Amino acid sequence: MRRGGQGRDVVFGGAFEISPLPAAGEGNYSITERLRMRTLALAVVVAFSHASLVNAVETYDVLVYGGTAGGATAAVQAAQMGKRVLLVEPGRHIGGLTSGGLGATDIGNKAAIGGLARQFYQRIKRHYDRSESWTRETHQAYIDKRKGRVDEDAMWTFEPHIAEIVLRQMLAEAKVPVVFGQRLDLKNGVSKHGARIASIRMESGETFAARMFIDATYEADLMALAGCSYTVGRESNSQYGETLNGVQLGSKKHQFNVAVDPYIKPGDPSSGLLPGVHGGSPGEHGQGDNRVQAYNFRMCLTDSVENQVPFPKPAGYDPLRYEILLREIMAGQVDGMQLSSAMPNRKTDTNNSGAFSSDNIGMNYDYPNGDYAARERIWQEHITYQQGWCWFLTNDPRVPEAIRTKIGAWGLAKDEFTDTDHWPHQLYVREARRLVSDYVMTEHNCRGTTMAPDSVGMGAYGMDSHNTQRWVKDGYCSNEGDVQVGGFSPYPVAYLSIVPKRAECENLLVPICLSATHIAYGSIRMEPVFMVLGQSAATAACQAIDQAVAVQKIDMAKLNQRLLADNQILEWTGPKRVRIDPASLPGIVLDDDRAKITGDWEQSGSTTPYVGHGYLHNKYEKNEASEGKTARFDVPVRKPGRYEVRVSYPALANRATNVSVTITSADGEHSVTVNERQAPSIDKLWQPLGTFRFTPDTPATITIGTTGANGYVIVDAVQLLPVP
Numbered sequence: 001m002r003r004g005g006q007g008r009d010v011v012f013g014g015a016f017e018i019s020p021l022p023a024a025g026e027g028n029y030s031i032t033e034r035l036r037m038r039t040l041a042l043a044v045v046v047a048f049s050h051a052s053l054v055n056a057v058e059t060y061d062v063l064v065y066g067g068t069a070g071g072a073t074a075a076v077q078a079a080q081m082g083k084r085v086l087l088v089e090p091g092r093h094i095g096g097l098t099s100g101g102l103g104a105t106d107i108g109n110k111a112a113i114g115g116l117a118r119q120f121y122q123r124i125k126r127h128y129d130r131s132e133s134w135t136r137e138t139h140q141a142y143i144d145k146r147k148g149r150v151d152e153d154a155m156w157t158f159e160p161h162i163a164e165i166v167l168r169q170m171l172a173e174a175k176v177p178v179v180f181g182q183r184l185d186l187k188n189g190v191s192k193h194g195a196r197i198a199s200i201r202m203e204s205g206e207t208f209a210a211r212m213f214i215d216a217t218y219e220a221d222l223m224a225l226a227g228c229s230y231t232v233g234r235e236s237n238s239q240y241g242e243t244l245n246g247v248q249l250g251s252k253k254h255q256f257n258v259a260v261d262p263y264i265k266p267g268d269p270s271s272g273l274l275p276g277v278h279g280g281s282p283g284e285h286g287q288g289d290n291r292v293q294a295y296n297f298r299m300c301l302t303d304s305v306e307n308q309v310p311f312p313k314p315a316g317y318d319p320l321r322y323e324i325l326l327r328e329i330m331a332g333q334v335d336g337m338q339l340s341s342a343m344p345n346r347k348t349d350t351n352n353s354g355a356f357s358s359d360n361i362g363m364n365y366d367y368p369n370g371d372y373a374a375r376e377r378i379w380q381e382h383i384t385y386q387q388g389w390c391w392f393l394t395n396d397p398r399v400p401e402a403i404r405t406k407i408g409a410w411g412l413a414k415d416e417f418t419d420t421d422h423w424p425h426q427l428y429v430r431e432a433r434r435l436v437s438d439y440v441m442t443e444h445n446c447r448g449t450t451m452a453p454d455s456v457g458m459g460a461y462g463m464d465s466h467n468t469q470r471w472v473k474d475g476y477c478s479n480e481g482d483v484q485v486g487g488f489s490p491y492p493v494a495y496l497s498i499v500p501k502r503a504e505c506e507n508l509l510v511p512i513c514l515s516a517t518h519i520a521y522g523s524i525r526m527e528p529v530f531m532v533l534g535q536s537a538a539t540a541a542c543q544a545i546d547q548a549v550a551v552q553k554i555d556m557a558k559l560n561q562r563l564l565a566d567n568q569i570l571e572w573t574g575p576k577r578v579r580i581d582p583a584s585l586p587g588i589v590l591d592d593d594r595a596k597i598t599g600d601w602e603q604s605g606s607t608t609p610y611v612g613h614g615y616l617h618n619k620y621e622k623n624e625a626s627e628g629k630t631a632r633f634d635v636p637v638r639k640p641g642r643y644e645v646r647v648s649y650p651a652l653a654n655r656a657t658n659v660s661v662t663i664t665s666a667d668g669e670h671s672v673t674v675n676e677r678q679a680p681s682i683d684k685l686w687q688p689l690g691t692f693r694f695t696p697d698t699p700a701t702i703t704i705g706t707t708g709a710n711g712y713v714i715v716d717a718v719q720l721l722p723v724p
Contacts, residue, residue, distance in 0.1 A: 057199065057207050057208070057209050058208075058209065059209040059210060059211065060083075060084045060085060060086045060208070060209070060210040060211070061078070061083035061084045061085060061210065061211050061212065061542070061545055062074075062075075062078040062083050062084075062085045062086075062210060062211070062212045062213075062214065062538060062541050062542065062545075063085070063086050063088065063200070063208055063210035063212070063213050063214070064078070064085065064086070064087045064088070064213075064214045064216055064538070065088050065184070065200070065213065065214065065215055065216065065217060065222045066088075066089065066090070066096075066214075066215065066216035066217035066218075066512070067087055067088075067089030067091070067093070067094045067095070067096070067178065067180075067216075068095065068096030068097070068098070068216050068217065068218065068512065068530065068534075069095050069096055069097070069098035069099075069120070069163075069167060069527050069530060069531050069534075070096075070216045070511055070512050070527075070530030070531050070533060070534035071087060071089070071096075071214070071216030071217070071512075071534060072087070072094055072095065072167045072170065072171055072531075072534070073115075073116040073117060073120070073170075073531040073532075073534040073535045073538075074214050074216055074511065074534035074535060074537055074538040075087040075171060075174070075176045075178075075538070076116055076170050076171060076174045076176060076535075076538075077116060077534070077535045077538035077539055077542075077566075078538040078541065078542055079174040079175060079176050080174055081538070081539065081542040082542075083541075083542050083545065085176055085177075085538075086176075086177055086178075086179065086208060086210070087171065087176055087177070087178045087179070088178075088179045088182050088202075088208065089178060089179065089180050089181075089182075090181070090182060090183040090184075090217070091180070091181070091425070092180050092181060092419070092425075093164060093425050093426070094164055094167045094168050094171065094178070095163050095164045095167050095426075096218065096426055096527075097298065097426050097428060097527055098163045098167070098527045098531075099160050099161070099163040099164035099167065099425075099426070100160060100298065100424045100425055100426025100428075101160055101297060101298030101299060101300050101349060101424040101426065101428075102298045102349060102428070102527060103157055103158045103159060103160060103163070103298075103300070103341075103343045103347075103349040104156075104157055104341035104343070104349040104351070105121070105156040105157065105526075105527060105528060106461055106526045106527070106528075107156060107460065107461065107526065107528060108459070108460025108461035108462065108486075108490065108523075108526070109458075109460040109489075109490050109574075110152075110154070110156065111490075111569070111574055112458040112459075112460045112490040112569050112572065113458075113528045113529075113532065113569065114532070114567045114568045114569040115531075115532060115535050115563075115566050115567050115568040115569075116170070116531060116535045116566075117528045117529075117531035117532045117535070118154060118567070119170075120166060120167065120170065120531065121154035121155060121156055121528070122153055122154045122155075123166045123169070123170075124154070124155045124156075124158045124162065124163070124166060125152070125153070125154050125155035127158075127162055127166065128155055128158070128344060133162075133344070134344070134345065135345055136302075136304045136307065136345035136346040136347075137344075137345060137346050142342070142344055142345075145342050146342055157341070157342075157343055157344065157349075158343065158344065159300070159343055159344055159345060159347055159413075159416065160300055160416050160417065160424070161415070161416055161417075162344075179208075182202040182203075182204060182206060183202060183203050183372065184200060184201070184202060184203070184221050184222060184225065185201045185202060185203050185205075186221065186225070186371055186372065188201055189201050189202070189221070189222070189225045190222065190225040190226050190227075191207075192226065192227070192505075194506075195502065195503060195504065195505055195506045195550075196505070196506050196507045197210075197213050197226055197505060197507055197508060200213070200222065211507065211545055212507050212508075212509070212541035212542075212544060212545060212551070213226075213507060213508045213509075214508070214509045214510075214511065214534070214537050214538060214541060215508065215509070215510050215512070215513065216511060216512055216530075216534055216537075217512065217513075218429040218432055218512060218513070219367075219368065219375075219429065219432045219433065219513070220432065220433040220434075220435070220510060220512070220513035222508070223433065223435060223500070223508065223510050223513060224369075224433060226500070226504070226505045226508055227504055227505065228435060228436075228437075228500040228501070228504045228505055228508070228510075229435070229436040229437070229500070229501065229504060230433045230434060230435050230436055230513070231433070231434050231436055232290060232292065232368045232369060232432070232433055232434070233288070233289055233290035233291055233292060233518065234246050234247070234288050234289055234290075234291060234468070234518040234519075235288045235517050235518060236286060236287055236288035237286035238286070239288065239517075240440065240442045240443070240444075240517055241442075241444070242442060242443040242444070242517060242519060243286075243443065244443055244463055244465075244483050244485060244519045245286070245288070245443065245517055245518055245519045246283075246285070246286040246287050246288045246289070247282055247283040247284060247285055247286060247287045247289060247480065247481075248285070248465070248480060248481055248482065248483055249282065249285045249480060250285075251467070251479060251480060251481065251482040251483070252482075252597060252601065253482050253484055253600075253601075253602070253603070254352070254353070254354060254355060254357070254359075254466070254467055254479060254482045255355055255478070255479050255482065256328065256333070256355045256476065256477050256478060256479065257333055257355070257599070257600070258328060258331035258332055258333045259331060259476050260324055260327045260328050260331060260355075260476055260477040261327060261475075261476065261477075262274055262277045262279075262324070262472050262475075262476065262477045264320075264323075266327075273472070274320065274323050274324050275318070275320060275321045275323075276321065276324065276360075276361060276362065276363075276470055277324065277470045277471065277472060277477055278362070278469065278470070278471055278472070279471070279472050280471065281471075282469060282471045282473075282480045290365065291362075291365060291468040291469055291481070292364050292365055292367065292368060292431060292432070292468065293430050293431055293465050293466040293467070293468050293481060293518075293522075294352070294359035294360060294361045294362070294363075294364065294430070294466045294467055294468065294481075295359070295360060295363075295364045295367070295382060295427055295428050295429055295430060296351070296352050296357075296358040296359045296360060296382065296386060296427075296428050297358065297382065297383070297386055297423065297424045297426075297427060297428060298349055298350065298351055298424060298428055299348070299349075299350040299358070299386075299390075299412070299423075299424065300343070300347050300348065300349065300350075300412070300413045300416045300417070300424065301340065301347065301348045301350050301410040301411065301412065301413065302345075302346050302347045302348070302410065302411065302412075302413040302414075303346055303409050303410050304345070304346045307345075307346075307413060307414045307415060308410075308411035308412070308413070308414060309411050309412040309413070309414050309422045310411050310412075311387065311390040311391050311394055311411060311412065312387055312391070312421070313387070313388075313391045313395070314383065314384045314387040314388050314391070315384070316384050317384070317387075317388045317391060318388070319392060319396060321385065321388060321392075322356075322388065322389060322392040322396070324356055324470075324477055325356040325389070325392070325393075326392075326396070326398055326399065328355055328356055329399065329400065329403065333354075333355065334403060335353060335354030335355065335357070335600075336353065336354045336355075336356055336357045336358075336389075336393065337350065337353065337357065337358075337393065337407055338353045338354065339351045339352065339353030339357075340410075347413050347416070348410070352466065355477075355479060357389075358386050358389060359466055359467060360381070360382050360385045360386065361466075361467050361468070361469060361470050361479065362468065362469045362470060363378065363381060363382065363385070364378055364382075366378065367429070367432060368431075368432035368433050369433070379427050382427055383423065387423070390407075393407045394407050394408040430466060430525065431518065431521060431522075431525065432513065433513050434513055434514070434515065434516055434517075434518075434521055435497075435498075435500060435510045435513055435514055435515040436515055437496055437497060437498075437499060437500055437501055437514075437515035438496050438501055438502075438552075439452065439453075439494045439496035439497045439515060440497065440515050440516060440517060440520075441459075441493060441494065441497050441514070441515065441516035441517065441520040441521070441524060442516070442517050442519075442520050443463065443517065443519050443520055445459075445491055445492075445493075445494075445520060446459065446463055446488060446491060446519075446520055446523045447488050447579075447613070448488055448489060448491055448576075451491070451492065452491070452492045452493060452494035452497070453494055453495075453496075454494055454495040454496065454556050454559075454560070455492030455493065455494070455495070455560075455570040455571060456492075456493055456494070456495045456498065456532075456533060456536035456537075456540075456559075456563065456568075456570070457492070457493045457529060457532035457533050457536055457568065457569070457570070458490040458491065458492060458493065458529075458532070458569050458570070458571075458572060459490065459491055459492075459493055459523050459524045459526075459529055460489075460490040460491075460523075460529075461486070461523050461524075461526050461529075462484055462485055462486025462487070462488075462523060462603075462605070463483060463484075463485045463486070463519050463520070463522050463523045464483065464484055464522040464523065465481055465482060465483040465484075465518065465519060465522045466481065466482060467479040467480060467481040467482045468480060468481030469481060483519065483522065484602075484603050485603055485605075485613050485614060486603065486604065486605045486606075486614055487577060487579065487603075487604065487605015487606070487608075487610065487613055487614030487615075488577060488579070488605065488613075489572055489574075489575075489576040489577050490569075490572040490574075491572070492570065492571065492572075493514070493524060493529070493533065495536075495540070495556065495559070496515070496552070497514045497515040497516060498510055498511050498514045498515070498533055498536070498537055498540075499540075499551045499552055501552075502550055502552040502553075506550035506551060506552065507541075507544070507550065507551060508551070509537035509538075509540060509541055509551055510537075511530060511533035511534045511536070511537040512530050512533070512534075514533065532568065532569075535566070535568065536559075536563055536568065539559060539562050539563060539566070540554055540559055543555070543558060543559055543562070577605060577608040577609075577610075578608040578609035578610075579605075579608070579609070579610065579611075579612070579613070580609060580610065580611045580612070580685065581612075582611050582612050582717065585611070585719065586721060587643070587719050587720050587721040587722065588635060588636070588637070588643075588719065588720040589611070589717060589718070589719045590633045590635065590717060590718050590719075591611055591612035591613075591716075591717045592612065592614070592615050592616045592631070592715050592716055592717060593612070593613075594633060595616070595631040595632060595633055595704075595715055596631070596632045596633075596634065597616070597629070597630065597631045597632075598628075598629055598630045599618070599628070599629030599630070599706070600619060600629070601616040601617065601618055601619070601629065601631065601715070602616065602617055602618075602619050603615075603616060604616070604617055607650040607651075607652050608650055609650060609684065609685050610648065610649075610650050610685075610716050610717075611648050611685070611716050611717035612716075612717060615649065615650065615714055615715060615716035615717075616631060616714070616715040616716075617712045617713065617714050617715070618706045618709065618712060618713040620654075620656070620706075620709065620711055620712045620713065628705065628706065628707045629705070629706040629713075630703055630704065630705045630706070631703070631704045631705075631715040632701055632702070632703040632704075633701060633702045633703070633718045634699075634700070634701055635694070635700040635701065635702065635718070635720055636700075637694040637695065637696055637700045637720070638696055639696075639722070640666075640693075640694065640695040640696065641693070641694065641722055641723070642691050642692065642693050642694075642722070642723040643691065643692060643693075643694050643720040643721060643722055643723060644688055644690070644691050644720070644721045644723055645663055645688070645689045645690060645691070645692055645702060645718070645719075645720055646682070646686040646687060646688050646689065646718065646719040646720075646721070647661060647674065647680075647686070647687055647689060647702070647704070647716070647717070647718050647719075648680060648685050648686050648687070648716040648717045648718075648719070649674075649676050649680065649687070649714035649715075649716050650714065650716070651676055651677055651678055651679040651680065651684075652676075652677070652712075653677055654711055654712050655675075655676035655677045655711050655712050655713075655714060656675075656676055656677075656706075656709040656710050656711035656712060656713050657675045657676070657677055657710060657711065658673050658675070658708060658709060658710055659673065659674040659675075659676050659704065659705075659706075659709060659713050659714075660673060660704070660705040660706075660707060660708070660709075661673070661674055661689060661702065661703070661704050661705075662701075662702070662703045662705070663689060663690070663692055663701075663702055664699050664700065664701040664702075664703075665692040665693055665694050665698070665700060666692075666693045666694055666695045666698040667692055667693050670690065670692065672689050672690065674687060674689070676711070676712075676713070676714055677711070686719060691723055694720070702718045
C-alpha cells in the first residue's frame with residue numbers, strides 16, 4: 001500500500017514515483033533549488049508512475065531521516081532484520097557525498113571496513129569488472145594510472161552516478177520505501193511523549209510515526225529538535241586533555257608559503273581587507289571557538305572533450321574575490337587545483353589543495369544551526385565562490401597562460417549531476433552539529449591511549465581538519481585550522497557515542513553527527529565509517545524494539561553478536577603501529593612538530609616505529625627535480641657539555657640514501673649524510689651522527705635537507721644525549 005501526502009516522491013522496492021519538474025535553465029531557480037526539484041536520471045531498470053497519495057499517519061518500526069550513504073545502509077539493515085522501515089530524504093538523491101562527488105574514498109585502513117559498507121564497495125568493483133562499464137578509457141589504463149591492485153575484493157574509487165545506482169539497487173532489493181523531497185518542520189518537527197519521539201512533522205504538514213528513529217543527515221536537525229545536547233565548533237584542548245583541538249596556529253599545510261598582501265591596495269590597511277580575510281585575532285593556540293572547518297564541493301571533472309561542459313561563469317561573479325589567489329600565483333605559489341584524484345572514465349574527484357583553493361574558508365559558521373533559508377544562502381554562496389574560482393583560473397587574462405591552459409583542459413562531466421547543471425548536488429558539510437552524549441570520542445581514542453567500550457565500528461583515518469579562518473598575520477595572509485595527523489592503528493567507536501543521553505531521548509540513534517570532539521570527529525567523519533555506523537545503529541534500533549527497552553539499555557552482548565554475524569569489524573587484530581612517546585626518552589628529544597620547515601612537507605605515519613604522533617616526508621616524486629626543502633630543529637641546551645646527536649626515521653626502500661644533515665654546535669658546523677633505506681643502528685629507531693660540544697650561549701641546530709635527495713626524506717625526531 002502506498003501512503004503519503006501530496007507533493008512527495010516515493011520509492012517502493014525500486015518503483016520510483018516522480019512529478020514533472022523544470023529542466024535546467026527553465027525558470028528562475030538556483031542549482032540547489034533545482035536539486036530539490038528534480039530527480040537524477042538513473043541508468044537502472046525502474047518503473048515510474050504517478051500515484052494517488054492520501055494523508056495518513058502510519059507507524060513504522062524504524063524511520064531513517066536522511067538518504068546519505070549511512071542512512072541507506074541503516075535502512076537496508078533494518079529491512080533485512082524484518083522491520084517495517086521508511087527512509088525519508090529531504091532532497092532528491094540517495095548517497096549524500098558518496099554519490100555527490102566524493103569518489104576517492106577516504107578510508108585509513110580498508111581492512112577495518114566490513115558489513116554492508118564493504119558490500120557496497122564490492123558491488124562497485126563488480127560494476128567496473130564489466131568491460132561495458134569503461135566508455136572513456138580501458139580498465140587496465142585506469143589501473144595503471146592509479147597504480148592500483150586488481151586482486152582486491154572491493155573497489156574504492158567510482159563515478160558519482162554509479163554510486164547512486166548501487167545504493168538505490170541495495171534499497172530496492174531490501175524493499176525499502178523511500179520518500180523524497182520532505183524536510184523537517186524546524187519549528188514543530190518533533191512530537192515527543194516523555195523521552196521518546198512519537199512522530200516527526202515535515203514542512204508539508206505530513207507526519208510520520210515510528211517506534212525508533214535514526215538521524216542520518218549531515219546537519220542533525222532531528223537530533224537537535226528532539227532536545228539532545230550537542231555542540232558546534234572546536235573544543236579547547238584543555239576540555240578533554242587534547243593537543244590538536246581548538247585554534248591551531250602554525251599550521252604548515254594548505255598554507256601561504258609566500259608573502260601575500262591582504263589589503264585591497266597593497267600595503268595600505270586603510271584601503272580595507274580583501275574578501276575572505278579578517279583583521280581580528282585568530283584566538284590563542286588551543287583555545288575553543290565556534291568556528292567550523294571549511295566546506296566545498298567535490299567536483300567531478302573530465303579531460304574528455306566529448307563529455308565535457310566548460311566551467312560556468314556564475315551570476316554575481318566578482319574577480320576581487322580571487323585577488324588573493326592572483327597575488328599568491330604571482331609570488332610563485334601555484335597549488336590551488338592540484339588535488340585531483342583519478343576516477344574511472346577519465347574523470348576526477350577534485351578536492352581542496354593549497355592556500356587558496358576550493359574551500360570557502362570562514363563562510364559557513366552559520367550553517368549548522370541555520371534555518372533552511374540561511375543554509376540555502378550559504379550553499380548558493382559556496383557555488384558562486386567555487387564556480388567563480390574555476391572561471392577565474394581559466395579565463396582571467398592576468399592568470400599566466402600556462403595555468404589557464406592547464407586547468408582549461410578540464411571541465412565538468414556532462415554525464416554527471418545532470419539535474420543540477422553538472423554541478424555536485426551535495427555540499428561537503430565536513431562538520432556541523434555533533435551530539436554530546438554519555439561518551440564523547442576524543443583524540444585519545446584515535447591515538448589508542450583510551451579504548452572505547454562496546455565497539456560498533458572502527459575509525460582509521462588520520463585526525464583531519466580543514467582551515468577555519470583566513471586572517472592577517474604580521475601584515476600578510478595566513479590560514480588557520482588545518483590539522484592532518486595520522487600514524488595510528490584502527491580504533492573502536494563506542495556505542496554510547498551514537499545514542500543520546502537517556503533522559504534526553506530513548507529511541508533515537510545518531511550515527512553521523514555522533515558524539516565526538518572536533519578533532520576526533522575529523523578522523524571518524526568518513527563515508528565508509530558512516531555506512532558502518534548506520535548499519536550498527538539500525539541493528540541496535542531493531543534489537544531495542546525486540547527487547548522493549550530504550551536504545552541506551554539494549555543487551556550489548558546480543559548487539560555485538562549480531563554485528564559480528566553481519567561481518568562488521570569491531571576490533572583491530574592486524575599489525576599495530578609502534579609509537580614511541582617522546583616523554584619516555586632520555587636526553588633532549590624534539591619531535592617533528594618542533595621543526596621549523598621550509599617548503600611543502602607532508603605528515604604521515606604509515607611506517608613504524610617512530611617517535612611521537614608520526615613524521616614528515618618531503619612528498620618526493622621520482623620525475624621531479626629535488627627541491628631544497630629543510631626542517632630545522634632549534635635545540636634548547638641548558639647545560640654545557642658534549643652530547644651525542646641522533647636522528648630517528650622509519651626505514652623503507654623508497655627512502656633517500658643521501659639525506660643531508662647539518663649540525664651547528666659550539667664546535668662549528670658539521671655535515672653528515674644518512675642512508676634512510678637502512679634501519680637506524682640503535683633499536684631500529686635512532687641513528688647516531690656523532691658527538692659534539694654544545695653550550696647555552698651558542699646556536700644549537702640540527703637541519704635536515706632535501707637538496708639532491710634520491711628518494712623520500714623522513715623527518716621524525718632528534719635526540720641529544722649527554723656524554724660523561
